[in-house]
Amino acid sequence: MARLCCSGELLALRRGGMNRSVCHHLLTQCKTIRELQRIHAQALTHGLHPNQQSISCKIFRSYAEFGRPADAGRLFDEIPHPDIISFTSLMSLHLKLDHHWKAISVFSHAIASGHRPDGFAAVGALSASGGLGDQRIGSVVHGLIFRCGLDSELVVCNALVDMYCRCGKFEPARTVFDRMLVKDEVTWGSMLYGYMKCVGVDSALSFFYQMPMKSTVSWTALITGHVQDKQPIQALELFGKMLLEGHRPNHITIVGVLSACADIGALDLGRAIHGYGSKSNATTNIIVTNALMDMYAKSGSIASAFSVFEEVQMKDAFTWTTMISSFTVQGNGRKAVELFWDMLRSGILPNSVTFVSVLSACSHAGLIQEGRELFDKMREVYHIDPRLEHYGCMVDLLGRGGLLEEAEALIDHMDVEPDIVIWRSLLSACLAHGNDRLAEIAGMEIIKREPGDDGVYVLLWNMYALSNRWKEALDMRKQMLSRKIYKKPGCSWIEVDGVVHEFLVEDKTHDARREIYVTLEIMARHLKMDPIPSPLVLTDGEHML
Known part of the structure; x- marks a missing residue:
């Protein structure tokens, strides 16, 4: 009308x-x-x-x-x-497009034009400063806020806390927080984020339990924080407490929980979350469906992942990339490459992450020539500059194929400094193909970058020992002792009746440790009673039992 x-x-x-x-x-x-x-x-x-x-x-x-x-x-x-309202509108427009520097420039223009900023303009400038991670600009805006008497406005103080937290400056954020006479859910949520980003999830958890008001947003922030901190079991426990307290998870919560399930392979729990998401219509969200595919693939159910993929009507680049990566992780590199060509035929343009997935697929499938062609296509057709991840895939591809000299040449001609992942990949390939010269170079590069890595010392020690280079082997051992480096115990998870159990090597902390060790002892006895197979002959006079 x-x-x-x-x-x-x-x-x-x-x-x-x-x-x-x-x-x-x-x-x-x-x-x-x-x-x-x-x-x-x-x-x-x-x-x-x-x-x-x-x-x-x-x-x-x-x-x-x-x-x-x-x-x-x-x-x-x-x-x-x-007027100041128009300046603020233009700032908001730039912020929506993630043009943070342009938003700051507009704010500076408004001040230079003689306008006195209001709360909305100040919040926009603080949001831009936080987006840039530039605490210096944020502090200048803070001073202007104080001079203009805007520091008593709740929305401005919330933006100040958020800005300092996003810039990694915990103490100024805490100071603003402590001086606030009125706090709302946004205030507490912003400070919780600051604890997780700047102090750690353990301190964030203590702060969370002191919060007088807990919302779905704060619960979600805490859960995703634990997932990002590689504490998936704790994240799932928090999710259970969230549900018990009557909070309804949103699609971001579900994505975080699915990520936790994917990290430990909790397939049964992941299926339960899938069912909940379907009932609440959360699975219509493309981010949730992508997380579902990732969870199923990492939990070993590639068929379920592909079923979710086929149900998605409007597939974006991330959807295709997730499914390509899923087949890669499951070792079906050829299927991943086929899916990549299907993606191109559908009209969706691949991005940098897509090429990481498909190059990794070529590596796992041993498709050396196709990997080379795709690497060239990425640069020449799609104008995507290779990043460390792409170079890492190519080094792995060439290394698995035994083309160690070509892998070394690629590293020498990289546009960026090779990271520890690339050197580890080269080390593994050299050890597999018996190239001690390159293995030693790669090992020393790893120690230079990460002297506390216990694995590289063990690998080099084994290499020296097998080559009867006992002086170098002893030197590796001495370096480990002098630097107090010890081999970290292995860790594994298993899901039983929907409950995830975590174990370490020689673990004696589990509640059912007595039953577990008794069962293992019985299994060992049964194995000893079985007939011993004939030894496998390696060479004249050598046997491997």
């Missing part, structure tokens, strides 16, 4: 003309971008824009609200003296 009214008034205006009050009214009633463009044209025709400041600012803000950054930017430049 409003659309008909606006269109009818515009038709009447073509006959009778437009004035300031009528233009304001039309802009208030405007519902579509086409109507806005007509009003804009009429304002130009009748001299209202850019001569009438309020009209120009209102048209600009309307373009910004319709999400038309290019049109809004051009119109903003035509306004002789934009």
